[in-house]
Amino acid sequence: MTEEQHADAPRYILNKDAQLHRLRRIEGQIRGLQRMVDSDTYCIDILTQVTAATKALEAVALGLLQDHLRHCLTDGASDPSVDLDAKLVEASTAIGRLMRA
Known part of the structure; x- marks a missing residue:
């Protein structure tokens, strides 16, 4: 997507700042997981953090x-x-992907 197309994209994420904050926190969790694996942390502790x-x-x-x-x-x-x-099918497909994940 070009910068111009992105500027025209719908802005429907209501809590964008909160979502970005959550994603940054998750990014930190993932970095922590990498450190845990690198330092041979007990597997169950790593699995707890993965969960x-x-x-x-x-x-x-x-x-x-x-x-x-x-x-x-x-x-x-x-x-x-x-x-x-079509929107309902799109949403149902997304829900199905989330349930399989």
Whole structure:
């Protein structure tokens, strides 16, 4: 995506600062995991931290999905040019990917 296209992209992430903060915290968790592996930390302790990082990523994903549903489905319902069936399929596919992860 070019910078110009990015500037025109919809801004529907309601808690963007909070999401970015969470992602930075997760980035720190991942760096911590790398250090744990590098220093031969006990496997169960590493797995505990992997679980925490996974849950944190799931929380980010759910927040983004909620914002997407609010923007694309709720707001789209008032716009006759929006194909709500396509948006519902898109959202359902994303939910399915999250459930398989």
